[in-house]
Amino acid sequence: MDTATTSASAAGPVRVTRRDAVLHIELNRPEARNPLGPDTVAALDAAVREGGADDAVRVLLFTASGDAFSAGGNLANMQDRLGAPPGSDGRDPIAAGNRLYGDFLARLCASPKVSVAVVQGHAMGGGAGLICACDISVGLAGARYGFPEAAIGLVPGQILPFVVARIGVPAARRLILTGQRIDGIEAHRIGLIDYLAHDAAELADRTSALLSGVLGCGPSASIETKRLLRQVAQPQAGAALASYLDEAAGVFAHQMRTEAVEGVAASRARRKPQWAVPAPRLTH
Structure with a gap:
């Protein structure tokens, strides 16, 4: 693929480049570990819309610049978000913002x-959720994955349906309710990552082979297969999914205004939150 057009500034949070049939969507804030703030989510959404409307595009390829894939949601402006007034509809602005993802x-x-x-690097929270929402994934063995919410x-409510659809309820429950981080090998074992690479060269080779495979399939066959897969593999869709995501956004906003105030403060201070208590040592 040697022809390319760029539809977004290299200085923006997301860099979008079309190379023939592949729309390359690159998270582009490496200095902050590619956080998923409102500007980034809006740019990602615009790129997916662009790719969906372009008949020449057959693949949406998500990558990230820097050492991390994505650190997940951006909580750097938490105090501003807590102080924002309700919208004209009376809705909590935190819930409305969360719902966009x-x-x-x-x-x-x-x-x-x-x-x-x-x-190519660590993927946490919403970053791991983005991977789960993609059809196919390939990742480095040394990358770390987790849901630290x-x-x-x-509460990772907006990503939960997509996480469960990819790795199942037991694995989602285990990772989310313990905050456990796993490496690429374990992520591959549980299905979060489809293909594993052990270095950058192997990652590039596996990606090229994967793209060749996808582009070797009939375009209409791929589209129809995806449509049918959604019917059999995603029981929660349409109005049901929208209703769930609305409820989850409200839960997120409530948590942001209560427990997360202490949780984020503790994380920034590198201490245990007040609710963390010592685990008892079990003896026989």
Whole structure:
């Protein structure tokens, strides 16, 4: 693929480049570990819409610049978010903002184009959720994955349907309710990552082979297969998914205003939150 057009500034949070049939969507804030703030989510959503509307595009390829794939949601402006007034509809602005990520993931899942995530570094929270929402993923063995929301008093409600659809309820329950981080080898074992690479060269080779495989399939066959897969593999879709994501956004906002105040403060101070108590040592 030697022809390319760029549709976003290299200085923006997301860099979008089309190379023939592949729309390359690159998270582009490496200095902050590619956080998923409102500007980034809006740019990701616009890129997915762009790819979906372009008949020449057959693959949405997600990558990230820097050492991390994505640190997840951006809590750097937490105090500003807590102080923001309700919207004109009276809705909590935190809930409204959180809900936008669920909209994006639902749109990505519903896209007729095949989505591929290439994971070169750590993916946490919403970053891991983005991987789960993609059709196929390949990642480095040394990357780390996890869902740290509950450990700081939050709930990963917007990504939960997509996480469960990819790795199942038992694995989702275990990772989210313990805050455990896992490496790429374990992520591959449980199905969070489809293909594993042990260095950058192997990651590039596996990505090229994966793209060749996808682009070797009939375009209409791929679109129709994705449509049918959504019917059999995603029982929670359409109005049911929208209702769930609305409720989850409200739960997120409540947690942000209660437990997460302490949880985020503790994380920044590198201490245990007040609710963390010592685990008893079990003896026989």
